[in-house]
Structures are given as structure tokens and as C-alpha cells.
Amino acid sequence: MSDLKVNIGNLTLKNPVLTASGTFGYGEEFSSFFDINDLGGIITKTITLKPRVGNPFPRIAETPSGMLNSIGLANVGVDAFISEKMPFLKTLNTAVIVNVAGNTVEEYVELISKLEDSDAEFDGYEINVSCPNVKEGGVLFGSNYNITAEITRKIRKATQRCVIIKLTPNVTSIGDVAAAVEQAGADSVSLINTLIGMAIDVDTRRPKIACITGGLSGPAIKPVALAKVFEVSKRVNIPIIGIGGIMNYQDALEFMMAGATAIEVGTANFIDPAISSTIVANLHNYCISHNIRHVREIVSSIIA
Ligand code: SIN
Numbered sequence: 198m199s200d201l202k203v204n205i206g207n208l209t210l211k212n213p214v215l216t217a218s219g220t221f222g223y224g225e226e227f228s229s230f231f232d233i234n235d236l237g238g239i240i241t242k243t244i245t246l247k248p249r250v251g252n253p254f255p256r257i258a259e260t261p262s263g264m265l266n267s268i269g270l271a272n273v274g275v276d277a278f279i280s281e282k283m284p285f286l287k288t289l290n291t292a293v294i295v296n297v298a299g300n301t302v303e304e305y306v307e308l309i310s311k312l313e314d315s316d317a318e319f320d321g322y323e324i325n326v327s328c329p330n331v332k333e334g335g336v337l338f339g340s341n342y343n344i345t346a347e348i349t350r351k352i353r354k355a356t357q358r359c360v361i362i363k364l365t366p367n368v369t370s371i372g373d374v375a376a377a378v379e380q381a382g383a384d385s386v387s388l389i390n391t392l393i394g395m396a397i398d399v400d401t402r403r404p405k406i407a408c409i410t411g412g413l414s415g416p417a418i419k420p421v422a423l424a425k426v427f428e429v430s431k432r433v434n435i436p437i438i439g440i441g442g443i444m445n446y447q448d449a450l451e452f453m454m455a456g457a458t459a460i461e462v463g464t465a466n467f468i469d470p471a472i473s474s475t476i477v478a479n480l481h482n483y484c485i486s487h488n489i490r491h492v493r494e495i496v497s498s499i500i501a
Contacts, residue, residue, distance in 0.1 A: 198485075199481060199484035199485055199489055199490055199491070199492065200490060200491045200492065201213065201237075201477070201480065201481060201484070201492045202491075202492075202493075203237070203436075203458050203459050203492065203493055203496075204436070204458070205321075205359060205361065205384065205385045205436050205438065205458060205459060206321065206359035206360070206361075206384025206385055206435075206436075207357075207358075207359055207384070208238075208292055208320055208321055208359045210237035210238055210292055210459060211236075211237055211291065212236070212237040212477050212480065212481075212492070213237055213449070213453065213457075213458065213459035213460055213480070213492060214236050214237045214449065214459070214460060214462065214473050214474075214476050214477045214480070215236065215237050215238045215239065215240055215292075215294070215438065215459055215460065215461045215462070215473075216236065216238075216239045216240060216461060216462055216463075216466060216473050217240060217440055217461035217462060217463030217466075218240045218241060218242060218243055218296035218323060218325065218363070218461075219242050219243060219266075219268065219296075219463070220462075220463040220464060220466045220467065221239055221240070221241075221242075221466055222241075222242055223241050223242060223278075223282040223285070223286065224239050224241070224285060224286055224289065224293070225282075225285040227466070227470050228285075230470040230471045231470070231471040231474045232474070233289060233291060234289060234290045234291045235291075235474040235477055235478075236291050236473055236474065236477060237291065237292060237459060237477075238291050238292030238293065238294055238320070239289070239291065239292075239293060239294070240294045240295075240296050240323050240461065241278075241282070241286070241293070241294070241295050241296050242272055242296065243270050243272055243296045243297065243298045243325050243328070244272055244273075244274070244275050244278045244295060244296065244297050244298075244308070245270060245272055245274060245275070245297070245298055245299065245300075245304075245308065246274065246275055246299065246304050246307060246308045246311075247274050248272065248273050248274030248277065249269065249270050249271050249272055249274070250271055251268050251269035251270060251271025251272075252267050252268060252269030252271075252330060252407065252408050253407040253408070254407060255405065255406050255407055256268055256269070256406055256407060256408065256411070257406070258396050258405035258406050258411070260394070260396050260413065260415075260417065261417065262415055262416040262417040262442075263394075263413050263414060263415035263416065263417030263418065263442075263464075264413070264414050264415045264464050264467070265394055265395070265396055265405065265406055265411040265412065265413055266330070266391070266406075266411050266412050266414070267330045267406045267407070267408040267410070267411035267412070268330060269330045269331060269408070270298055270325075270328055270330070270331055270335075275308055275311050275312065276311075278295075279311075279312070279315045279317050283315075283317045283318070283319075286317075286318075286319060287317075287318045292320045292321070293318075293319040293320055294319070294320060294321045294322065294323050294359070294361065295312065295317075295319050295321075295322055295323070296322070296323040296324075296325050296363070297309065297312075297322055297323075297324060297325065298324075298325040298326075298328060298331075298334055298335065299334055300331075300333040300334045301333070301334070302344065302347055302348055302351060304334075305324070305348050305351065305352060306351050306352065306355055309322065309352055309355045309356055310355055313355060313356055319358070320358065320359060321358045321359030321360065321361060321384075322352065322356065322358060322359070322360050322361065323361045323362075323363050323387060324348065324349070324352060324360065324361065324362045324363060325363050325390075326338045326339035326344075326345050326348060326362060326363065326364070326365070327339040327363050327364055327365035327367075327389075327390035328390065328412070329365070329367060329390070329391060329393045329410070329411070329412045330408060330411060330412060336365045336367055336390075336393075339363075339364060339365040339367075339368070339374070339390075340365060340367060340368045340374075342373055342374045342377040342378075343377075345362065345374055345377060345378055345381075346377040346378055346380065346381040347381075349362055349377075349378045349381035349382055349383050350381045350382060353381065353382030353383070359384045359385070360382070360383050360384050360385075361383070361384060361385040361386065361387050361438060362378045362383045362385075362386050362387070363386075363387045363388070363390055363440075364378075364386055364387065364388040364389065364390065364429075365389070365390050366388065366389040366390070366392055366418075366421060366422070366425050367392065367393050371388065371389070371425050371428060371429060372428050372429055372431070372432040373432075375388075375429045375432050375433050376432045376433060379433045379434070379435050383435060384435060384436075385435050385436045385437065385438055385458075386429060386433065386435065386437055386438070387437075387438035387439075387440055387461060388422070388425055388426060388429060388437065388438070388439070388440060388441075389418070389421070389422045389425050389426075389440060389441050390412065390440070391411075391412025391413050391414045391418070392412065392413045392418050392421065393410055393411075393412065393413070394410065394411065394412070394413035395409060395410045395411070414441070414442065414463055414464045415442050415464040416442040416444055416464075417442065418441045418442050419441050419442030419443070419448060419451075421441065422439065422440060422441020422442060422452075423439075423441070423451055423452060423455050425441075426439045426452055426455045426456050426457050427455040427456055427499070429456070430455065430456025430457075430497055431456075436458035436459070437456055437457045437458060438457060438458065438459045438460065438461060439452030439453070439455070439456075439457030439459070439460045439461070440460065440461040440463060441463075442463075442464065443460055443461070443462050443463070443465060443476075444464075444465045444468075444472070445465075445472075445475075445476065445479070446475075446476045446479035446480050446483060449462075449476055449480060450480070450483065450495060453492075453495040453496050453498075454495060454496075454497070454498050454499040455497075455499055456496065456497045456499075457496065458493065458496050462476060480492065
């Protein structure tokens with residue numbers, strides 16, 4: 198046996214595999230495919246203060262080795278999340294991280310306060326300051342490290358739960374933003390959210406998604422994401438959660454070797470809904486066959 202447990206802030210995850218926000222619904226949608234409790238945790242679809250219908254259609258397009266999305270944070274809103282989605286999430290025996298976003302700094306704080314004042318049972322927050330598909334908040338906040346740090350500071354004061362800040366790669370220096378949020382009290386950073394991209398249908402000359410640009414995810418962005426994780430690992434001491442085109446356990450290992458303590462599986466869920474549990478099993482097999490007693494030994498083990 199190998200020990201797959203990892204620590205993120207005050208959380209001990211049973212293994213380093215999480216599902217990425219926006220690719221795993223609110224968990225229940227995937228519960229018929231495999232036992233979700235096999236995972237280190239799940240990260241919910243982004244929740245906002247009010248329900249959002251999201252952006253006009255089409256808002257998804259396939260690209261070589263990737264996927265463009267411009268969903269626009271469509272979600273049920275915090276009240277329906279607490280009353281309709283939380284009852285299922287409460288039954289899980291794995292970490293539940295709620296991903297949240299706001300249009301203003303005050304909205305983030307109000308949203309967190311609502312969740313803190315509710316009887317909702319969950320383990321932490323992933324703070325989305327990196328969505329490229331909204332006119333307010335999102336990447337506009339995440340690319341300004343003063344605002345990102347201010348949001349982090351205010352949220353830190355509002356909760357004892359684990360606070361993970363999800364960073365955008367669409368900035369000049371992701372290391373500067375990561376260092377700023379560490380100083381502001383974040384327990385962890387997750388990266389990368391999607392890269393801004395576009396695609397055009399040459400017959401109609403129209404963009405393939407209605408909002409013209411969207412967020413690129415999938416294997417196409419993995420090398421970029423790995424480089425960003427490696428860069429951030431040189432700048433912060435808090436644990437990093439690696440995201441970006443992870444399709445199998447080898448990809449997960451690459452992120453861990455580059456500096457990630459845990460990883461999130463995103464676009465791959467749309468191809469194989471049970472892929473994250475396969476990755477857990479294969480990580481375990483890898484540790485056994487390589488005589489690795491604790492998976493955390495892999496973190497930052499790159500020989501460079
Ligand atoms: C979206 O809802 O537009 C995608 C979420 C994100 O990129 O953070």
C-alpha cells in the first residue's frame with residue numbers, strides 16, 4: 198500500500214485527485230458513473246449570489262486537442278445551491294469545495310457570508326477570479342493582483358474554511374499574483390484556468406462561439422499549465438493545485454513533479470466521466486511499482 202493523502206490548508210485529502218469546477222456539475226450528475234468517494238474531492242460548478250443564465254449559444258466548440266467554452270458562469274445561484282444541491286453533497290465522504298465568483302469585491306464577501314451562515318456542510322472554497330467569459334469580475338479581477346489580494350484578505354477574514362484562489366494564466370506574471378494572494382492569507386492556489394482563445398467557421402466566417410472568444414482547455418494547454426505551475430512553485434510556499442489538460446495519471450504525475458500537491462481533472466470528464474477515479478487507481482499503482490510510500494514524495498521531484 199502507498200499513502201495517497203495530501204494536505205491543502207487545514208484539509209487532508211484522501212488522495213490528490215479533484216474534479217475541476219464547471220466540468221463535474223454539482224457532483225450528483227456523475228454519481229451513477231462511479232463512486233465519487235474514491236476521489237480526493239470535488240469542486241462544484243461556480244456559484245454566484247444570484248442565478249445566472251450564462252452567455253448566448255453556441256458557447257462550446259471543439260478545437261485541435263482542446264475545447265473552447267464561453268459558458269458565462271451559468272448557475273443556480275447560492276440560495277438554490279444551498280437548498281437543492283447541498284443535500285446530495287452532504288452525503289459524500291470526500292472533500293467538497295465550493296467554487297464561488299462575484300461581480301464586485303462586496304459580492305464575493307456577501308456570497309461567502311451566506312454560505313457561512315447556512316447549515317451547508319462543505320470543506321472549503323475555490324475563489325474564481327479567473328473566468329475569461331464575464332464582463333465584470335472574472336479575469337478582470339484575477340489579472341489585477343491588488344484586487345485579487347483584497348478579495349483574498351476579505352474572504353480570509355470571513356471564513357475558517359480552506360481558501361483556494363484559482364488563478365488565470367492570462368497575465369504577465371502569474372508568480373506575482375500567486376505571491377500576492379499567499380501574503381493575503383490564501384491556503385492554496387489552483388492553476389491554470391483557461392487561456393483566452395477563438396475559432397472561426399471559414400464557410401460562414403462566423404466565430405464558432407457566440408461571444409467570439411472563450412476559454413481554451415484540454416491537452417492543448419497542458420505544457421503551458423505545467424510551466425505556470427513550475428513558475429509558481431518557485432514563488433510560494435502554500436500548496437499548488439495543478440489544472441490544465443490532465444487526461445491520465447501520467448499527466449497528473451507531471452503536474453506533481455513540477456510542483457503541484459494535488460490536481461484537478463477537467464475537460465477529460467466530458468470524454469470519460471469516470472476518468473478521475475481511474476487516475477486515482479493508476480496513481481496508486483504507480484506509487485507501488487516505484488516504491489513510493491507517500492504520494493507527497495512526488496511533489497516538486499522534477500530533476501532539473
Ligand atoms: C464559464 O462559466 O464561463 C467558465 C468558468 C471559468 O472559466 O471560470
